[in-house]
Amino acid sequence: MTLTSLLGCALPIIQAPMAGVQDHRLALAVCRAGGLGSLPAAMLTPAALRTALTELQGATSAPFNVNFFCHREVTPDAAHLARWRHALAPGYERLGIPQSCTVPGPSRQPFGPEQAALIEALRPAVVSFHFGLPAPDLLARVKGAGAKVLASATTVAEARWLEAHGADVIIAQGLEAGGHRGHFLDEDLTLQAGLFALLPQIVDAVRLPVVAAGGIMDARAVRAARSLGAAGVQVGTAFLLCDEATTPPLHRAALLGPARHSAITNLFTGRPARGLHNRLMGWLGPLSPLAPPFPHAGAALAPLRSAAEAAGRDDFTPLWAGQGHSACRAVAAAEVVAALAAGWNV
Known part of the structure; x- marks a missing residue:
């Protein structure tokens, strides 16, 4: 099954969730351009998240992704x-x-019962997690609501763990990627690799679709990721200067x-x-x-x-x-999606 048929979007282009520099408007623009827009939820209160999800669902019938953190709270x-x-x-x-x-x-909140209840009530098509996966009972509630589950892996060991614990799609996060590292099994950064070293290793190690993330800014990188077995790409930095971003x-x-x-x-x-x-x-x-x-x-x-x-x-x-980041352009999000899609459709 292709990534697009699994997730229901027209293009295998996922906009990375980026807390602090976007709201639902960037996600909506990407959805309307045929990609999978993403809404970062870790810094949203349940009330704010409900509002954002309701606005997205009222503006588009296309699928979108809601992203949560799964960190353990430490005092x-x-x-x-x-x-x-x-x-x-x-x-x-x-x-x-x-x-x-x-x-x-x-503040950044880990995924918990309140967030799970919102997923059950509003039923977004895709939910993604950073720093592993939530507790099994919470993950079961997400999947019971019909959502496909994406999660980030920074090593082959993490990819195998995600496959064994219920992910539907693995995001191979290369060391080039902006924002927080998604590692969760080991904090040793020397275990992590650049995308084009990591990607084929994960593709060979798991049966799930693998999405490439990290340093992808144009059609050339999309073509390279596809040639190494990626089922799609996730891109964040290229959207930072877009009209619809709140950067x-x-x-x-x-x-x-x-x-x-x-x-x-x-x-x-x-x-x-x-x-x-x-x-x-x-x-x-x-x-x-x-x-x-x-x-x-x-x-x-x-x-x-x-x-x-x-x-x-x-x-x-x-x-x-x-x-x-030097390849960032101040353009509409739809233009970024089209430029990336050109690399996939060659």
């Missing part, structure tokens, strides 16, 4: 939080902010400005994710044991980010983007 100890605050103290001093200052930071002005300026490299960092959330290099990464190093566990690193950073952004600086802002 950091007070000593770790104190060390993190101490490490950030020079930033507070430089910006003239008292360390007692607090600014609400974004903030500082993030857009960083993508369009002088060349920056991307790096994998745990500083912004406590979990490795790829974004454009900025002052915080240069100051503390992209990866630091000082960062509290996911998602608690962001709380102490929120006042710094707010003050710096007010001054027009992205020093403490997570600028999620993949290694192909």
Whole structure:
């Protein structure tokens, strides 16, 4: 069975869910262009998620994907939080902010019973998960609602685990991909590979359809992924400058400005994710044991980010983007989908 017949979309092009830079409008634009639009739900309250899903369903009859995180919540100890605050103290001093200052930071919720109840009530065609899969009883509720389940794998071992535990489609996430790494069996980043090394290994290891993700920006990369056995592609960074994206002005300026490299960092959330290099990464190093566990690193950073952004600086802002970010174009989402589809339809 082809990916399009399994998921019900016209094109095997999936828009990656990107919290913080999109709402339902980008997903809708991709759906209308024939791809599978995605809605990131990990940072939405159940009420906000219900509203977004209702708006999507009212605007299109095409299938779309709803994405959730499956992380285990960890409460950091007070000593770790104190060390993190101490490490950030020079930033507070430089910006003239008292360390007692607090600014609400974004929260990220793992998939739970409330989210499962919404899936059962609204029945989206596709549900995807990052950081593994939810508990078996919750996954059974999602599948019982008729949704096809996609999940990210960063290694062959993770792909095999996902196949054995109920996924319908595996997303092979190469090291080039922007945003959070989807690893869940092992935190050792040296086990992870670039897409075109990882993809054929996963295709050979599982029987499920495999979607390629990471560094795919144009038709050439789509053709390469297809030649290595991909059933489709998932693309995020290429949509960051689209008219329908909500990418903030500082993030857009960083993508369009002088060349920056991307790096994998745990500083912004406590979990490795790829974004454009900025002052915080240069100051503390992209990866630091000082960062509290996911998602608690962001709380102490929120006042710094707010003050710096007010001054027009992205020093403490997570600028999620993949290694192909230099190819981003400020165009409509439909144009991006058409350019990618040209690589599949050759």
